[in-house]
Amino acid sequence: MDNLKKYYTTIYAQCFSPCQKYLVAASNYGEIAVFAASEFLSNEETEAEDHSRDPIYKFQAHSSSIFALVMSEDFLISGGNGEILAWDWSSLKKKSAKKSWSLSIPQGENIVQPEVNTLVLTGKICGGGPTLCIWHTRSLSPVTPLSDLKRPAHVAHFYSDMVVAAGGDPNVYHWSFSGDLKAKVETSASNLYSIALNEEAPYKVRHSALLASLPRFCLGLTLVPV
Numbered sequence: 001m002d003n004l005k006k007y008y009t010t011i012y013a014q015c016f017s018p019c020q021k022y023l024v025a026a027s028n029y030g031e032i033a034v035f036a037a038s039e040f041l042s043n044e045e046t047e048a049e050d051h052s053r054d055p056i057y058k059f060q061a062h063s064s065s066i067f068a069l070v071m072s073e074d075f076l077i078s079g080g081n082g083e084i085l086a087w088d089w090s091s092l093k094k095k096s097a098k099k100s101w102s103l104s105i106p107q108g109e110n111i112v113q114p115e116v117n118t119l120v121l122t123g124k125i126c127g128g129g130p131t132l133c134i135w136h137t138r139s140l141s142p143v144t145p146l147s148d149l150k151r152p153a154h155v156a157h158f159y160s161d162m163v164v165a166a167g168g169d170p171n172v173y174h175w176s177f178s179g180d181l182k183a184k185v186e187t188s189a190s191n192l193y194s195i196a197l198n199e200e201a202p203y204k205v206r207h208s209a210l211l212a213s214l215p216r217f218c219l220g221l222t223l224v225p226v
Contacts, residue, residue: 026066079116166192
């Protein structure tokens with residue numbers, strides 16, 4: 001049963017901790033797993049390499065899918081169906097899940113609960129549909145369309161002097177702020193749901209999550225040095 005569950009597990013969200021030492025991933029089963037980044041981003045091979053990719057802690061956070069994760073210095077915040085939960089980060093590092101606060105999304109007259117598809121703790125804006133676009137935050141107007149991604153974008157990040165995005169095709173795209181496509185990195189997935197950036201040396205890497213097995217970190221994830 002566990003192997004069957006792994007096969008159908010999808011990673012919808014992931015993020016690095018503020019210290020860049022941990023990677024957190026969330027699944028369609030409502031599970032959150034915490035990984036030690038140094039264990040799988042190191043170039044050194046160990047005899048226990050197979051087990052080093054396992055999460056150091058995993059817990060049931062929501063009763064259904066988790067679609068969004070974001071972190072502050074004190075909290076890991078997760079968004080699912082109709083609710084946003086905040087978990088005490090210091091407790092998670094000690095392998096204990098402690099819910100600090102929660103927010104309920106009004107359902108209104110809808111039959112189903114609304115999905116929390118993204119969480120943002122920044123004033124920067126990059127989004128829009130069906131075409132991805134860089135927006136000017138003061139005028140609240142689009143300034144640079146990023147049209148190379150032909151299908152809807154699932155995730156976008158500002159990274160250094162670039163925009164990194166992915167969505168409904170197998171590629172991760174890099175654009176300059178002027179809209180020039182700088183790189184198009186192909187993966188083995190049909191869709192990409194999230195990108196996590198680790199800018200801390202010596203583990204500087206970009207992480208792309210697709211249809212992945214949460215209990216085993218090595219399945220369904222793509223590492224691309226940046």
